[in-house]
Amino acid sequence: MMISVENLSKRYGAVTALDGLTFAIEPGVVGLVGANGAGKSTMIKILLGLLPATTGGARVLGLDVATDGPAIRQRVGYMPEHDCLPADMSATEFVLHMARMSGLPLTAARERTADTLRHVGLYEERYRSMGGYSTGMKQRVKLAQSLVHDPGLLLLDEPTNGLDPAGRDQMLELLRRIGTEFGIPMLVTSHLLGELEQICDHIVVVDGGRLLRSTSTADVTSASRILAIEVDERMDEVGRAMHAAGLLVHPAGRQLEVELVDDSTYDLVLDVVVQLGVGLHRLERRRHRMAEIFRVDPSLDPQSQASASTAGQAAAAALQQQWVTAAQNHRPQESDQPRGGDDEQ
Ligand SMILES: Nc1ncnc2c1ncn2[C@@H]1O[C@H](COP(=O)(O)OP(=O)(O)OP(=O)(O)O)[C@@H](O)[C@H]1O
Structure with a gap:
């Protein structure tokens, strides 16, 4: 040692x-x-x-x-x-x-x-x-x-x-x-x-x-459970179709992020892309970022958490909220009236 x-x-x-x-x-x-x-x-x-x-x-x-x-x-x-x-x-x-x-x-x-x-x-x-x-x-x-x-x-x-x-x-x-x-x-x-x-x-x-x-x-920097997807057009529509297919999806800038459950996630993603006839520019697993180690580790003493990870908890809560909001925004029945075209610029 x-x-x-x-x-x-x-x-x-x-x-x-x-x-x-x-x-x-x-x-x-x-x-x-x-x-x-x-x-x-x-x-x-x-x-x-x-x-x-x-x-x-x-x-x-x-x-x-x-x-x-x-x-x-x-x-x-x-x-x-x-x-x-x-x-x-x-x-x-x-x-x-x-x-x-x-x-x-x-x-x-x-x-x-x-x-x-x-x-x-x-x-x-x-x-x-x-x-x-x-x-x-x-x-x-x-x-x-x-x-x-x-x-x-x-x-x-x-x-x-x-x-x-x-x-x-x-x-x-x-x-x-x-x-x-x-x-x-x-x-x-x-x-x-x-x-x-x-x-x-x-x-x-x-x-x-x-x-x-x-x-x-x-x-820490090993592969995460998130797939990053980039399509050449109609990202919002692709996102809604993925949500309708049962995937947990949210927009991240010019990409979509999909939670990787198992290998069938890849098939579902590819099915949507093929059905909508869009071009697939990128499909890859995100790497963890080192900054995530500042998040709460439940195995540690609770007192250290309180001071240490307020920022980490806030970040985790914000991320959670983003997923929920994104899922709501991608609800298929609202597809005729999508959000105001964000993330497309
Ligand atoms: N000789 C000392 N007497 C009293 N307090 C001290 C002494 N040396 C360090 N401290 C205090 O102990 C804490 C830890 O200091 P330390 O210098 O080990 O931190 P650090 O992580 O190396 O930070 P930095 O990079 O700024 O030096 C700080 O609150 C500092 O003010």
Whole structure:
């Protein structure tokens, strides 16, 4: 197990930063997502053995955070969230210093420093003072110093923070390569679910210090029970005919969405299309979107739901209402007076 956390809580005076978290993650590229203040940095500091938990505990690479902090920090690379680089040092000087601090002999430290800086995409600039670096360059140096001692695990706190969209993409690509090509497991935090979805095998979601989900990305983004259908004309009429055929259908922009019950759903859809003689542009199963993991999971403690998923419940209720309304609007006996041609523009 890469990381296991058991009933972990952390309080700073009256503030509860982490509240009874339990989860376990296998080696891989793992995302820890939550809004600002959700408790991500606190979690990372506890995992490094730098901050004691108030109650509960955690193990990192099999080591106990309460007693094995120094051994954990020797084996783990850490990229802190905030700018922490000395302005008057060059990237080479700084990363070499960090390599020496971790115990590498001088020659090995020099080699590793040059290799690591090249891997993260810093070339001639590495001899210049870091005070003049862009945010993207500083993030690369922070990443390089976390990698230089060849760690068994990386803990990266908001590595895309402050980057523009192109810089974010480059950083995500770099992390993906480090995770897959070099095979270094990592825990990456972000407040942006969409970013982590791109590179992570597993996602842990925290909200207000509580665990909302711990799930594999593949599970969440697997195929849904919804068929998306696009026809070349008369979408409203097609929708009504599908409803008359017993399908649960509703419009979604320029497409119709039909609930997939079993294989016969495909036959019913195709029958309608053939009967009405319209052209079928698209017929495919929708993928789940990662954002759906913010929805309520009934297996979780009810208290965490209340704060966590108001938005999720509202979204689910709105979706339900849409289905009902759409079904009413598609009632066949009203077919001579359809809704005012919406969704056709
Ligand atoms: N040293 C501290 N003393 C008091 N409260 C703290 C301390 N550190 C963090 N907190 C509080 O604990 C909560 C969790 O903070 P934490 O920094 O872990 O969240 P985060 O998810 O990393 O957010 P961010 O991305 O904004 O850093 C917040 O309410 C924060 O204000």
